[in-house]
Amino acid sequence: MxxxxxxxxxxxxxxxxxxxxxxxxxxxxxxxxxxxxxxxxxxxxxxxxxxxxxxxxxxxxxxxxxxxxxxxxxxxxxxxxxxxxxxxxxxxxxxxxxxxxxxxxxxxxxxxxxxxxxLVGPSSILLSLMASGFNGQSFAFHGYLPIEAVERSKTLKILEHRIYNEHQTQIFIETPYRNQKMLEDLIRTCRPQIRLCVAANITCEDEYIRTLTLKEWKDQHPDLHRKPCIFLLYK
Structure with a gap:
């Protein structure tokens, strides 16, 4: 037994x-x-x-x-x-x-x-990392980033520093109705050559996983509103 x-x-x-x-x-x-x-x-x-x-x-x-x-x-x-x-x-x-x-x-x-x-089952963190093309040997998951603009900007700069100095993939999430604002903040705050992977509705019929530089993301307009998303940053 x-x-x-x-x-x-x-x-x-x-x-x-x-x-x-x-x-x-x-x-x-x-x-x-x-x-x-x-x-x-x-x-x-x-x-x-x-x-x-x-x-x-x-x-x-x-x-x-x-x-x-x-x-x-x-x-x-x-x-x-x-x-x-x-x-x-x-x-x-x-x-x-x-x-x-x-x-x-x-x-x-x-x-x-x-x-x-x-038990075995889907992890949005690992599945998005697998599909991102980023460093899977060293990565950090940060949960939700600060909401307040100054603190968020400061946190994104810290994550950017880790990408370049520790060669570490940075992973975080956002409340679904603030996804678009997160994308805008990333484009505004981080270096344009940094790559961002956005993974939404993983394993679902409308799954969306895309990796581009932040400069390239400026011309993209994915519908992320109210969709569960994971954001991954790497150089």
Whole structure:
């Protein structure tokens, strides 16, 4: 009998068909679990039903982990593990614990000595890096950059410095409705010869991945409004 484990369960990026990006093994694991740690119960239930149409959703227990969850509550989410029951973590999109609050759960599980098992699935960070043509040996993911104009400009200059001095690919994201503003800020702030890769709706039908210099981006007008995007910079 397998030891009770914390399974990190990837989710599709957008409305991508599950069979396109998630292995059958994930579905088999999901069918054995009764406890799930999720960001949103409604979307988690929908994902689980897609993964296994025969699953008895109403028999499952969900623990909600989001920006409103108090840190002291998180340990209680792992109580089923102490009783011999495995638990799954489901993100809203992509891989749990990567730019995701699930990392706090994993940290507690590691401290308590529970077995943590990451399942295979799509990571927008890695997929965009693969498709960019940039340095995959050395890269850094920064999450969201500052919103305030002066701080953002300062941060972009720091990232530019790392590109040239450390030969490191710089990766970051933006709130979907501010994508166009991010593109404009990059063109205005960074050297025109720096290359930018914009990756939007990865693995979806309208996937868009393009690498150009910032000078070339000035003449491009991609529709990025409200689309999940990743931005990558390199020389």
């Amino acid at each position: 397998q030891m009770a484990s914390l399974f990190l369960i990837p989710v599709t990026l957008g409305d991508t068909p599950i069979d396109k990006v998630l292995p059958q093994y994930n579905k088999e694991i999901i069918s054995t679990l009764n406890y799930f740690i999720v960001e949103n119960v409604r979307t988690a239930r929908r994902f689980l039903k897609k993964s296994n149409p025969d699953i008895d959703i109403d028999s499952l227990t969900f623990f909600v982990l989001n920006q409103h969850t108090h840190f002291e509550e998180i340990s209680n989410f792992l109580l089923p593990l102490s009783q011999g029951n495995s638990v799954g973590i489901i993100s809203e999109a992509g891989c749990p614990a990567i730019a995701d609050p699930g990392a706090d759960v994993v940290a507690i599980a590691q401290r308590k000595g529970y077995k943590v098992i990451p």
